[in-house]
Amino acid sequence: MEATERKTMDERNTSMAKKRERMNRNWFFFFISPWLIGFLCLTAGPMIFSFFMSFTNWDLMTQMKFIGIQNYVNLFKDPIFLTSMKNTFLYAAISVPLNLLLSLGMAYLLSFHLKGMRFFRTLYYLPAIVPAVASTILFTNILATNGLLNKALSFIGIQGPSWLLNKNIVLLSFVFLAVWGVGATMVLLLSSINSIDDAMYESATLDGATRMQMFVHITLPQISPVIFFNLITGIIGSLQTFTQVYLMTKGGPDNASQMIVPYLYTNAFSYYRMGYASAMAWVLFFVILILSVIVLKSSSAWVFYEQEVK
The missing domain is CATH 1.10.3720.10 (MetI-like)
Known part of the structure; x- marks a missing residue:
């Protein structure tokens, strides 16, 4: 009986620890999301696009033309x-x-x-x-x-x-x-x-x-x-x-x-x-x-x- 109660208590503590860890992780991503969104939209995104542009002939007016290297x-x-x-x-x-x-x-x-x-x-x-x-x-x-x-x-x-x-x-x-x-x-x-x-x-x-x-x-x-x-x-x-x-x-x-x-x-x-x-x-x-x-x-x-x- 005592072993069963201890097992139930351990499972409850483990469940609460996992819930607390999941909550901390969610808050972590919530607080870094402004920087993450800014980095993806204003740094990583433009860098990837500029790398693609470097293989094209484009003057902002006409259609982009792929010309390789x-x-x-x-x-x-x-x-x-x-x-x-x-x-x-x-x-x-x-x-x-x-x-x-x-x-x-x-x-x-x-x-x-x-x-x-x-x-x-x-x-x-x-x-x-x-x-x-x-x-x-x-x-x-x-x-x-x-x-x-x-x-x-x-x-x-x-x-x-x-x-x-x-x-x-x-x-x-x-x-x-x-x-x-x-x-x-x-x-x-x-x-x-x-x-x-x-x-x-x-x-x-x-x-x-x-x-x-x-x-x-x-x-x-x-x-x-x-x-x-x-x-x-x-x-x-x-x-x-x-x-x-x-x-x-x-x-x-x-x-x-x-x-x-x-x-x-x-x-x-x-x-x-x-x-x-x-x-x-x-x-x-x-x-x-x-x-x-x-x-x-x-x-x-x-x-x-x-x-x-x-």
Whole structure:
């Protein structure tokens, strides 16, 4: 009799547990449903459709025509696309390492507890919160032929070049603009440096380590996950540069500053070559994916986490 009651009680408890688990699961799907619907409708759906479009010839007006991989073949025969690829990679190869080095140096210097450091931290971070459009317009005026930079150079007897009209140096204008926003990366690195335990530095000082040795063997390994994060986001962001090119030069002069995303935009919304633009977008997607995987795979050799022993 007692065994029967215990069995009945266990079955009731099991039934209630399953009911509670089912209710929790239903509530879980209910609360994530807005994000799930938004992701399917605004991200996954358009991505799938754009992948299908990349195999078609479509101008939004006429009927969509399937042409296989012809758009991808035409891409690598398009001299403007190849030029935009070269410009984009060159810009990324210069701006990303330079941004990381400057932000790392600034973060290290600003990590010292000296009088007035809060003011300088705020000062260096302020450009990072300026909207991209506003900072681009500002630099367009600074780098104009009769702009502020050339006027300043004229005071010391130097005739400044036409920064935005000289195809040999126009990419440097975008590098200057990238450096202008170095404060965002600097703040992340500064926060990471300040989170390092002072006991590590004290032990190294007692062992006779120099400041450079402490920086190389303590600071860099401790903040390497943040450097890794900024490297990945920097690569992705630089390869997707659009606003600066569109507002400052529109790809000129003679496509010397043309990059992939502005050229994609021009094909999609000026020439209405939606299939061709979609193919371009997927090529860029796979380029970013491959570079991200390479950096991710290499991270095991230089990124250190506290719970790991290497």
